Amino acid sequence: MGKFKIHDALGLRAGKNFRLADVDPAVTPGFSGSKADLAARFARYDEELYELQERLFANGRAHEDGAPSLLVVLQGMDTSGKGGAIRNVFSVFDPQGTKTVGFGKPTDEELAHDFLWRIRKHDPRPGQIVAFDRSHYEDVLIQRVHKWVDEDEVDRRFAAIRDYEQELAGRSVKILKIFLHISPQFQKENLLERTEREDKYWKYDPSDIEERGYWDEYMAAYEDAIRRTDEIWAPWYVLPTDNKKYARMALKFLMVDALRHLELSWPAPDFDPEQERQRILDAE
């Protein structure tokens, strides 16, 4: 029954020695589970996200190439709620300053290029917040689990991912990588729901059950990917997600924290406010 504090969310940072087995998907560190507490936090974070994003966007308009941006990479097993989490967090943002990209099965054209080709198309512009629903990490997860690529290629991809993310960071792109960590039991409930409700059928794919059979291999691949790509400039956070609302709260907080650290002020006017005020009053 504690209060959710800054260090609880930041404590979800993975790091180089991260072990996935240490994270129980059902825990909610620092959170009592009270509905009133949750609603109050959502309201507070939403208010702050609203202003921080507008400030970021304003800086993008004013400074163009010089302004920072934010890239949020969401990964997780089927039914972990990546899309819902993005929707929930992004609803407070001005859509003109954000972009959400879902990466599904690569097209033939995409397969004919390097695996980062389709990713690079969506590099954040200055002032923009971009969310990836799945990402370049699929190329070292599903492809590795199914052995569609050999381990040498996996190594090459990890090196390419590290270079890519470092390059982004060098262009003032703040990166947050999030793994929504659910249990197999939780996934089972979610999959069942998709076969039981008319408004959920469209989300169900029979091949999800085959993927589920590779659970342990996926967990091993996630752990390795997280350990090999967690960097100061591209940190991984592993959010326990059997309680979806908890995970969303933690995600909102992490985004608040990332945006706060940009220490953005409102752009200075490139005109004389008092003079322009007078021009408006005199006009017409």
Added chain:
Amino acid sequence: MGKFKIHDALGLRAGKNFRLADVDPAVTPGFSGSKADLAARFARYDEELYELQERLFANGRAHEDGAPSLLVVLQGMDTSGKGGAIRNVFSVFDPQGTKTVGFGKPTDEELAHDFLWRIRKHDPRPGQIVAFDRSHYEDVLIQRVHKWVDEDEVDRRFAAIRDYEQELAGRSVKILKIFLHISPQFQKENLLERTEREDKYWKYDPSDIEERGYWDEYMAAYEDAIRRTDEIWAPWYVLPTDNKKYARMALKFLMVDALRHLELSWPAPDFDPEQERQRILDAE
């Protein structure tokens, strides 16, 4: 003090004989102005928009080329609140199924192409909802007002716009064109605010005052554009917008109405729900 009814919003439809002088930007047809009424309507429309968009998106996923889509074109003078209206309405949607595009001053590359080239890049995909913040109409508004194009070219552009929109409609794109109609007095207040608040400076452009000098020419150009391009498949609605909340409510209602008319059901499953349910229960 009446209730806002369906016909009040639909009564804002322009039509071929539309006269802009008939619309007072300050009226709020059918709306009493009560805060409680407004909040209740926003909540109701938001709930319906949420479900209708999900249904549309699900159909896009399930049927791909066969599914309809929605294009909302927003036009209005500076400070009429186009961006804010989009933000307000789109906050309930799943960002993966929507796109917002702002059309500013054309780039050199865009100017080297036909005026519709940059627009066509953003044609809605099946199941998608797209908002244009300014649009191809700028090419028969600002350009005409400033006489950057002659009247023959204006005629050619109107013909191209009509063809383009008819082509979209033929591909099941539902089109809503919205003019957010404000008074010069209301704009003056808004411009003043932008010179008085640190968090608004970035929205102010000294050239807005010069544009304001062409108010009557803009109104004439809007009226003509609306009359010449209002069609059953691409209707114009002129929303009195001196009361921003009223305009947003009307916009929400018009989108509810447009989406309802698609009469979308949830896609039928392409699997046997009972059999899949059993597979999930048996797995692992």
